[in-house]
Amino acid sequence: MSAPLFDALLRLGDDRLVLGHRTSEWCGHAPILEEDIALANIALDHIGQANLLLQYAGAVEGGGRDQDALAYFRDAIEYRNALICELPRGDFAVTIARHFFHGLYSVLQWEALSNSQDATIAGIAAKALKESRYHVRHAGEWVIRLGDGTDESHARAQAAVHLLWPYTGELFLQPVDESALVAAGLTADVSTLEGAWRATVDDVLHRATLTAPDGVWMQRGGRAGRHTEHLGHLLAEMQIVARSHPGAQW
């Protein structure tokens, strides 16, 4: 089961690494100083989660790759993050809506994984759950504030929901090769999380006077390494120093 488990850990780790990278792009550019602190903190949580997940992925793979080898020396087609994580930073509304959508997905995922039969996964999930709950509280409050704030913030928040919505479906596609892991209680079936996710999303969007679009085509591909054009640029930036000095210690 090591190959499917490795893939499952990459899906978990790559989501957080790529989203953490995008969030870190805000550093020094947030709308208020309090948000510089909050976004740096959220980015740090994500990178920290990715660090643990990729470290474990490397151990499971057993090929001598550590978390840095996996983060810095894989190409875009080898990345397994959901597309929503790699979309450009966008304005503050896009950042907040993405954190809300993905954060809520993460809370549900960590809740399930904290009961994993794999002690390492359960441990990472328990730690990450606390962090993701904070991310959702932070993002959810902002979704409501922006949606029910001014005409401009409402329009921007609604545009962000429309932009991101087609990328939310992919989060709940359960990979076929993970079924044995789910059956063994090691990982969670993400398709079972969608109902709870949607209920909370609808509630918050309603309070924010926002609406979710109906019947849009859901994009997919990230879990299979078929990414948007954005990921290559993101990785080029992330990996440039490490790849310029192969074998170097930092």
Next chain:
Amino acid sequence: MSTTPSVAEDPARYAQFEARIAADQSIEPKDWMPERYRSQLVRMMSQHAHSEVVGMLPEGNWITRAPSLRRKMILLAKVQDEAGHGLYIYCGTETLGVDRQELVQQLLDGKAKYSSIFNYPTLTWADIGAIGWLVDGAAIVNQTMLAKASYGPYARAMVRICKEENFHKRQGYEIMTTLARGTAAQKAMAQDALNRWWWPSLMMFGPHDSASSNSDELMKWGIKRKSNDELRQRFINLTIAQVKAIDLTVPDPDLRYDDATGNWIAGPIDWDEFWRVVKGNGPCNSERIGARRSAHAEGRWVRDAAVAFAEKQRSNNRETAERQQ
């Protein structure tokens, strides 16, 4: 500087104030203080807060390119600390009756200064090491002194901030140590960063005592306890040993050890460069202020939304309360 205006405000209270300073008692927000003391503190503390905020930019420039996940996490934590320091010191200035928005506006309008060191560019990963080691190192020397400042809230802020700055300095020196012991390219990167950051770091302590217009007054009132040149000398002495330990060299052919005083004596500082950068013509002055301005302008709709939402909540709460009466 003449002290006459301060004395004239209230001679009796002024005498009391001076006696408290002389007795090393801290001045607290509720205490009477001369207007000039207050304005000097606002100037210093807001410059310090602005420096923390602008200082996020040169380091933020490397978060997305940090060469390992561990380094990325440490750098993110460091930059987050700096935002926290900025917020903390802005709050400190509010104890002196100044609104944070007013101070931020002064920065955006180019009326307020911040540490000139952040007007230099971060060109390689080694610059992140050099900044942590030298810039935070210099800041610690300065802030350790300010932790004994006569104004209580500022002194207490410095105690807390210095603890975190020590961690920043350690991680910077650790980066430089790793690079200096790494591949030839890494060592060259470390030496180049030291070459570029050494002199600007020495300039962080400000002009020579003979040319420092504010120093006398700040020292008289116990805001500063040591002169610019004394602090600079302390920094040089501390740092040269660290430079030697990792087998790098400072870009100063005149550097010499003085047996009589036990000091490392640096060659002449290029004060023309110092004043050029202070006056706005450093390599990154316009970029740094430009980045702050655009963040502020692009964030306006977010701040407006927060205000509008809070107002709606208040008015909803009022209506609910009225219905219940």
